[in-house]
Amino acid sequence: MYDIILKKRNGGALTRQEIQFWVNGFVQDTIPDYQVAALLMAVFFQGLTPQETVYLTEAMIDSGEKLDLTHLPGTKADKHSTGGVGDKTTLVLAPLVASAGITMAKMSGRGLGHTGGTLDKLESIPGFHTDLSPEQFIGNVKNIGISVVGQTSNLVPADKKIYALRDVSATVDSVPLIAASVMSKKLAAGADVIVLDVKCGSGAFMKTPAQAEHLARMMVNIGRNMGKKVAAVISNMEQPLGYAVGNALEVKEAIHVLQGKGPKDIREICLYLAGEIFLLAGKVDNIHQGKTMAGELLDQGLALRKFREFVQAQGSNGGVVDDDKLLPEAKYRFSLVSEQDGFITKMETEAIGRAAMILGAGREKMGDLVDPGVGIVFYKKMGDWVNKGDTLAMIHANEEDKADKAKNILAQSIFLDKEQKQGDALIYGVITS
Known part of the structure; x- marks a missing residue:
């Protein structure tokens, strides 16, 4: 050594x-x-060289069990996001892709720090279970084409040990180590097709498009070297995705998108990610056809129907699809009011995520409990005009002192100016090689 x-x-x-x-x-x-x-x-x-990164990924995969999905019919797809604030795309994307006949057998993680975890969001649905047995997991995938569970302890154990050491040795933000960590888990989970959503901006780990592209190319290279169809979409995280930040609040917003309503940015990124999956799976000839196909599945209600089957198969009665008031709600509401006129020109998204974490929507360290009902709902986003006295956001809280701390952070996280600033596109580009 x-x-x-x-x-x-x-x-x-x-x-x-x-x-x-x-x-x-x-x-x-x-x-x-x-x-x-x-x-x-x-x-x-x-x-690390590209080849070293592939070798590291292989060694991490070989350190534990692999999920064998080869006996399941059709194409098996997976999606990974590098993390962001208000990122509830999996809640829309997984049933959307499954409604097209592509299997989504997905292992997801919990939130840590300012980014939210898919498992925490799903577990805010009354009765929903993510701790399925391997037999239940595969059974759901066979029956309805979709299941989302937590990563098993035997899958890529090397990643857990190495990440814990990176966390205390100031080596977390090494791009090849990030790439090997992400791809070892995705490749061990057995998918044929993998689409990566690489976030960049103030609310993401990668702060610039160039940094995001570097990581994206490295992850795509690993997947392609190991015989998988992989693409990486580089997307904007300069502001929260959608309007809601917080577990049950984000589930509610995702359901609205599945109903054909909801924020345009969530719909747009989900159509793009689904379109890339359809393209890699050979269902369409180009991304435009893929996005069109995904839009039709949403507008015809097929993705919503699949979401209902999904939550029922994992323990819920599916009632949240028709009545989102069944989701947990916080006791208090506190308004964040603008003290001046102007256009919103900047949002410190990482700080917004930290405010949600203080409320209890996230965890500072593994093992912390998450409060499913708390969070923040924005009324305005970048580029919007705001009058003095307008409500910028509503804070959903169960403890007043936590709400005060979150409000102070939020007040310093939203910047206004008399001149409107042109924002960047939601999708910066796609990396396929």
Whole structure:
């Protein structure tokens, strides 16, 4: 291990055998964490070649079980988002894709920090369970073409150990380590087609389109090298997606989109992601046809019908589809009122996510409990004109002191100007190679 650390410290490229050696040794506790931490820091400064990143991904996948979906009929698809504020796309996209006859057997995560987790959102639906047995998971996929569960402890155990060490050794924001972490879990989950939603902006891990493109190309390269059909959509996270931030509030908004209503930006990104999946799966010839097909499935109510089947199959009675008041609600409402006139020109989206976390909609560390009813609903977004006294957002809270803290953060997170600023497009582009 000393030789491997030295080689990488000096800028050398590690072989497949060297990478397998240290990953296996770390998982099996034959290599101490202080040596792996030293190697991770060397990787942070020296980077990994594209081939090294593929080798690392392979070694992480091989550290545990793999989900075998080959016996299921048709194309199996998966989607991953690098995380954002108000990002409820999976709630719309999964039933939308399944309604087209493409299997969505998805393993998702919980929220940590300012980004929300799909499992937390789904579990705000009364009766919904994400802790299905493998038999229930596969059964739902066979019967209705869709299931979403938490990642099993035996899937890519190397990623859990390496991430925990990255978290305490200041090596989280290494692009090749991020790429290997994401793709090891996606590839171990058995999908044929993978679409990645790589967020960039103030509410995302990648702050600029160039950074997002670098990560996207690396992840697509890994997937393609391992025989999968992969595309990455680079999307804007300079403001929350939709208007709602918070678990039950986001479920409500997602249902509105499935009903053919709801915010235009959520609908647009879901149509684009679905269109890319349909294109990779061979159902259409180009992205325009894919988006058109996805729009028809939404407008005809087929995606909503699939969402009802989905929540019923995972323990709910499906009543939230018809009555969103069945979702948990917070006790209090507090208005954030504008103190001046002007156009909204900037939203510090990461700070907005932090405000939602303080309310209880997210968790500061793993193990923290999430309050499903709390959150923030915005009334205005970037580019909108605001009069003094207008309500910018409504804070949904169960504790007044937390609401005060969140309100102070939000008041400093929204910037107004007399001149309107032209915002960036929602979709920056797509990476396929």
